[in-house]
Amino acid sequence: MANIIEFQNVHKSFGELKVLDDLNLHVEPGEKLALIGPSGSGKTTILRILMTLETLSSGRIIVDGDYLWHEEKGGRLIEASDAHLHKMRNGIGMVFQHFNLFPHLTAVQNIEQPQILVRRTPKIEAREKAMELLGLVGLSDKQNHFPHELSGGQQQRVAIARSLAMDPKIMLFDEVTSALDPELVDEVLNVLRRLAADSDTTMLTVTHEMHFARDFADRVLFFDKGKIVEAGKPEEIFTHPKEERTRNFLSKFITVT
Amino acid sequence: MGQILEFTPLLIEGTWMTIKLTVVSAVLALVISFVVGLSRLSSSRSVRVLATIYLEFFRGTSALVQMFFMFYVLPLLGLTLSPFTAGVIACGFNLGSYGSEVVRGAVQSVGKGQHEASTALNYTVYQRYRYVLIPQAVPMMIPPFGNLLIELMKLTAVTSLITIADLTFVAQIIRAQTAMTLEPFLLILVIYFLIASVLVGFTDFVARSIARKRHITLAGVRRS
Ligand SMILES: Nc1ncnc2c1ncn2[C@@H]1O[C@H](COP(=O)(O)OP(=O)(O)OP(=O)(O)O)[C@@H](O)[C@H]1O
Ligand SMILES: [Mg+2]
Numbered sequence: 001m002a003n004i005i006e007f008q009n010v011h012k013s014f015g016e017l018k019v020l021d022d023l024n025l026h027v028e029p030g031e032k033l034a035l036i037g038p039s040g041s042g043k044t045t046i047l048r049i050l051m052t053l054e055t056l057s058s059g060r061i062i063v064d065g066d067y068l069w070h071e072e073k074g075g076r077l078i079e080a081s082d083a084h085l086h087k088m089r090n091g092i093g094m095v096f097q098h099f100n101l102f103p104h105l106t107a108v109q110n111i112e113q114p115q116i117l118v119r120r121t122p123k124i125e126a127r128e129k130a131m132e133l134l135g136l137v138g139l140s141d142k143q144n145h146f147p148h149e150l151s152g153g154q155q156q157r158v159a160i161a162r163s164l165a166m167d168p169k170i171m172l173f174d175e176v177t178s179a180l181d182p183e184l185v186d187e188v189l190n191v192l193r194r195l196a197a198d199s200d201t202t203m204l205t206v207t208h209e210m211h212f213a214r215d216f217a218d219r220v221l222f223f224d225k226g227k228i229v230e231a232g233k234p235e236e237i238f239t240h241p242k243e244e245r246t247r248n249f250l251s252k253f254i255t256v257t
Numbered sequence: 258m259g260q261i262l263e264f265t266p267l268l269i270e271g272t273w274m275t276i277k278l279t280v281v282s283a284v285l286a287l288v289i290s291f292v293v294g295l296s297r298l299s300s301s302r303s304v305r306v307l308a309t310i311y312l313e314f315f316r317g318t319s320a321l322v323q324m325f326f327m328f329y330v331l332p333l334l335g336l337t338l339s340p341f342t343a344g345v346i347a348c349g350f351n352l353g354s355y356g357s358e359v360v361r362g363a364v365q366s367v368g369k370g371q372h373e374a375s376t377a378l379n380y381t382v383y384q385r386y387r388y389v390l391i392p393q394a395v396p397m398m399i400p401p402f403g404n405l406l407i408e409l410m411k412l413t414a415v416t417s418l419i420t421i422a423d424l425t426f427v428a429q430i431i432r433a434q435t436a437m438t439l440e441p442f443l444l445i446l447v448i449y450f451l452i453a454s455v456l457v458g459f460t461d462f463v464a465r466s467i468a469r470k471r472h473i474t475l476a477g478v479r480r481s
Pocket of ligand 2: 044
């Protein structure tokens with residue numbers, strides 16, 4: 001099957017700092033990927049480049065058959081225009097570490113507004129879908145609460161519902177539980193576990209929760225210094241890591257067995 | 258003192274004129290605040306430069322002189338403005354320049370996460386400002402806008418110098434026609450203060466309605 005995401009020789013630097021170093025990555029439609037690795041290894045940067053929040057320094061990315069950061073004009077590849085980026089973003093959604101809900105809107109409004117503005121969904125349908133998704137994340141009774149009236153875990157579940165409402169082909173999750181109190185982590189991870197099991201959406205998650213990575217992912221990528229050091233099925237990576245660096249990294253998460 | 262009562266109709270007209278000047282200039286100032294404030298955040302350099310020139314010119318020169326310029330100089334260039342129009346433009350443009358800084362500051366203080374969330378949801382730039390950034394910035398604008406509104410109301414007194422019969426002008430008439438000096442000016446000070454109190458109450462009302470609608474408490478809002 002054709003890849004839904006392809007990174008071809010992608011480099012990314014912030015000034016002198018090389019963050020992604022000749023990255024090549026292929027993701028199949030519907031695949032669930034977990035990106036793990038030490039702090040600063042470039043995991044977030046990968047998601048942000050896919051979400052067009054960060055440019056790349058060189059290389060190509062193909063998403064669903066189209067260049068993400070380039071477009072073809074007169075047989076030449078040129079830098080993507082705003083219009084092209086707008087078109088490409090339609091298929092991609094992202095959930096952030098700090099939720100980034102709209103604080104001036106209620107839970108249900110947070111989920112319905114993007115549908116109305118971006119998808120041009122009629123208001124009634126958007127509301128129905130928002131309520132359905134609130135149900136999916138277990139928050140039907142919180143529809144009229146503002147974000148500041150919800151716990152962190154609840155806010156993050158609303159953010160997941162908001163992203164789902166746009167029906168993205170690709171969903172990106174960047175450490176979605178690392179800003180949460182420990183007792184709220186599971187309610188969010190369980191939502192994601194269910195999503196991963198039930199949906200055909202391609203999902204990439206950056207996480208430091210190894211148990212979760214194991215349940216969630218079809219494939220785990222271990223990053224270090226802007227490169228993929230090792231990739232494989234969760235069972236392989238977590239039980240028989242081949243690389244020394246992977247073993248070292250995983251040994252810090254002693255609870256993973 | 259009893260003598261001053263004869264001037265009651267005139268005083269009422271003066272008060273009404275001051276209120277009219279304040280309200281019309283405030284609407285103008287509000288529009289300018291948003292247009293100039295948002296232009297200063299534009300991605301186009303020339304738009305930013307124009308807005309900055311506007312801001313620095315009106316903030317950096319005297320409102321009184323601007324008003325004289327509009328009232329006395331523009332007619333020489335073939336553009337005659339009524340005293341009311343010249344007064345409103347001078348007051349509105351002036352306070353609009355201060356207000357634009359309030360708008361810019363408030364919009365800029367909305368966090369980066371909100372920009373990123375709206376990009377991730379594929380909002381256009383217009384939608385991002387209209388539905389995400391500005392609605393979050395507005396509650397922050399209310400207290401400084403309240404202060405500017407009172408500044409504006411006080412500034413309208415300068416229009417008496419181009420023959421507008423506002424409160425200050427009326428006080429001058431009373432002084433000229435009677436021998437009283439203390440009384441008329443004391444009286445209009447009280448009236449100005451009362452108008453200001455109404456404006457403070459109005460600002461609080463707006464702030465409280467927003468706070469109630471969004472279930473938040475706003476800094477500096479008096480409890481009702
Ligand atoms: N906008 C930026 N400007 C400069 N440097 C940046 C910027 N964004 C990220 N970096 C740097 O790039 C490197 C990779 O960052 P990235 O956020 O991708 O790491 P990460 O793997 O997600 O780490 P963590 O696990 O801590 O979240 C880090 O050294 C970071 O400091
Ligand atoms: Mg990160």
